[in-house]
Amino acid sequence: MSLAYRRHLPIIITFIMGIIMILQYFIVPKQPVEPYQITMQKVGETLTNWANLLAAFTIGFGMVNIALIHSRHVSRKTPGQWYYSAWLLFVAVIMVIVGIGGEPALGINVSKYQYDWMTTYVFAALSGTMYSSLAFYITSACYRAFRARTIEATALLIVGFITLMSRTPAFQAYLPQVIEVADWINKYIVKSSFRGILIGGALGAILLGIRTLMGMETGYLGRRD
């Protein structure tokens, strides 16, 4: 099978898709009026739907990957892991059945109540707790990071201190100037240096986008074939 089909055609497809999306951005105003604008809008929307549809298809890669790894653990009885893997596969199947609403024909009638129960007391509880465990990690990170080792680290410590105090209700009551200093730092040092980083990052993304459409960012297809 010649190189044309394996590498060049996909790169050409990426280029065409990219050019259409760019044209849609530059030609179609908020309320398309001209016929060419309306068709361009339609083409752009259809392709975006196609991309989302294809992205939904790729979920299967994940399912295969997880089923493969964990069923191998179960079949090989990997010590200290196989029963966790069995439990994972079991829970995944339960969630799929509950999620799809069950099949009355197969005698599985599952109401929305079970789905809400699973999402509230298992999914939401785990997500909320994992998210809140950041309180542990930010505390130990602060304890370690705010140390006056070098001049730079001392500056970091002082700014961190002022910001911490400006957010502590008790200090705000006694030392309101702390809030003004913190706001000044935020307005004139944080917003400015973050803008510098943002501009740099944007240039990086723009050039990467151009390279990808020109087929020069071969990372996504593998360098040589």
Add this chain to the structure above:
Amino acid sequence: MADIWTECGIWVAAILTIAVYSFAYRDNPLFKFAEHTFVGVAVGYSFVQAIRGVKTFGIDHLTAGEALYIIPIILGFLMYFRYHKTLYWLYRYGISIIVGVGIAASFVRDIETSFLAQIAATAGINIIKADPAATLGNIVFLAAVATTLYYFIFTFPMLHTGRAKTLADAGRWFMMLAFGYAFAKTVVTRYNLMLGRLEFLLFEWLKLPK
């Protein structure tokens, strides 16, 4: 009937909460159990979302008479040829559409929102203000934007040697101070999250008096 389910739900949620927090101390079987439960539920959840995604983005359009949608559906199945020994490259057509649409739709917007608009905002600063702290602030602002950008210049090494290096160092200093502020600023929001979980454990699970 609902009460038993709710009460049992609260107990399940409480045990999972303690399991996740226990990892902060040590990795242990209870956390490993919670982790595998979480991944299992999440896999089932995203599988259902994927099926809904294929339905809403694809099948619905097809049934609504937009015949062209058969193309992405075919390409979608073709992507599973990547497991095939020789025809593995067939997956690339689907991926090339995802990448072409995804990358272009994103980077073209960066030109305005994160490049031109940011320069325009900087160029629009009226430095001299009535309040001296604001005037000083604007001077610091301009210096910080300029030196941070200067720090990121890669292909002119001479700009980072000798006396010119001080400009790059200034950029690094501004970023360091900004990181210190942003780091400390999140402490409140993270503690607020943990307070929410502790309130659940103390008042809904242990039923302590409010």
Add this chain to the structure above:
Amino acid sequence: MAKSPLEYIESLPREIIYTILIICLAVPLVKPLGLPVPISSRVKEWHQYVEGLPDGAYVLVSVDYGVGSLPALEPFMVATLHDLFERNVKVVIMTLYSDGPICYESLITKVNPDAYGKQYGVDYVFLGYIPGGETAMKAVAENLHAAVPTDYYGTPLNQIPMLKDISGASDFAMIISVTPSGDVAQGWIRQWVTPYGITYMSCVLAMMMPTMEPYYPAQVKALTDAGRAGEYEYLIGKPGSGIRKLDAFSVAHIMLIIAIIIANIAYFALKAQKKGGA
């Protein structure tokens, strides 16, 4: 070689740090310490407007949030009702959210009007969920009895003593709304403030303040964000979930600041010791 105490403190094991954190957060939750809390001018202004209400004045309180944003918005609404029930005013409660009644139930049990000797139907009433968003606001303003035939519990309005001679917006001294929605917060201005000039007080989520600031103070007499519930509780001496969190923040932050100071002292002491010892 066991670590010397200085080394131990300087690199304190994470288990100790985490346990101290949990204690600092949990204790104030169970037993509020009533640490000093800064009262922002916005909360003081909100309270002054409630204090300024004449005896027998009618206040419309709109519970414009659903179960989703209840954790963030309820504490401020609870404090507002405590403040209103301290005075001799008539409180008419309604909601524009379909799951608003659930929030009302949770709200009213926490406020406990009986403790203030307030009687349902005489001092306060709940009209329930009125669908339609801004059209609901307009209908209630123009003709309350036509817009809302019965209260939430099904009693016809003309049989409720406090609502007999209340026809619409012009009979109200104030309208208070707590909501996560910008449209609702601005809707009350269009339907009640512009046409009837009623005093409007709005409490929104912190991130929505920038969108509401332009209306303050001309159309919105008092504007604040729900995160300040703890301040309001402290101001009116009614500690609730808002102040418990503020106490916990203060204790946890003070712990962190002290810990950082100790760590730095240990660090410098170690450096001095090494320099001295070398």
Add this chain to the structure above:
Amino acid sequence: MIVSGRFMEFVALILIWVLAMIAIDKIKKGWTVSFRRIAGLDALEEAVGRAAEMGRPVHFTSGLNSLTGTWAPLTVAGLAVFGEVARLCARYRVPVIYSVYGTQVIPIAHELYKQAFLAEGRPEEAKPEEAIRYLSSSQFAYAAAVQGIAERERPAANIMVGPFYAESLIFAETFYRVGAIQVAGTARLYQIPFFAIVGDYVLIGEECYAAGAYLTKDPAHTGSLFVQDLGKMVAIVLGVIGALLTTAGTKAIVEFLKL
């Protein structure tokens, strides 16, 4: 033709595109470009070398990656870094673990992984099924699973480049605790501080995109980096002069940019 208000963007896009093509062409014709040091990228080889000495794996993650949506370019930048890390791991014979969040990258990651072993002349040693592991497409289930890998397989190095969200600090602290050397980079502003303060080496914003040019010196990436530098110089000049003009009373540059 062009939507009002977007004319300047169109001009900027064409200008950048043309300049990039010219620069790439000149580099192909022998024009050499030298770089200033990027500590984070120099550290990649050091990190993998350390893992080889300690006989422990290298862990890689590209955060909550997605090829559709705002952070598609940063995901591709993360994949490019993974390509380099896979090459180093093939060279030093160190197992690599790529914890995957978004399933769209799985086929690409497999491709890059096999290319790396091919380039190092060891295609038979490639074990993609074990190296590239899909964990979850839900943010915190993914974070919990990565924590499990960190504690149980105790990687000696952790490399994180891509779009990260709140879970960035969970990873940074957990891998610090198992003693892994960390090279971490993202362009998402509010997550950079956690990598800068907790990680050993940090790639700030644009440095994530510079990996291709810096490590491979390939013309396309190097040319892009040169044009990016021109863009930054333009930003400095227009920004500062614009502000001075505004203070002096004329908003010429601001209007110019907003055409």
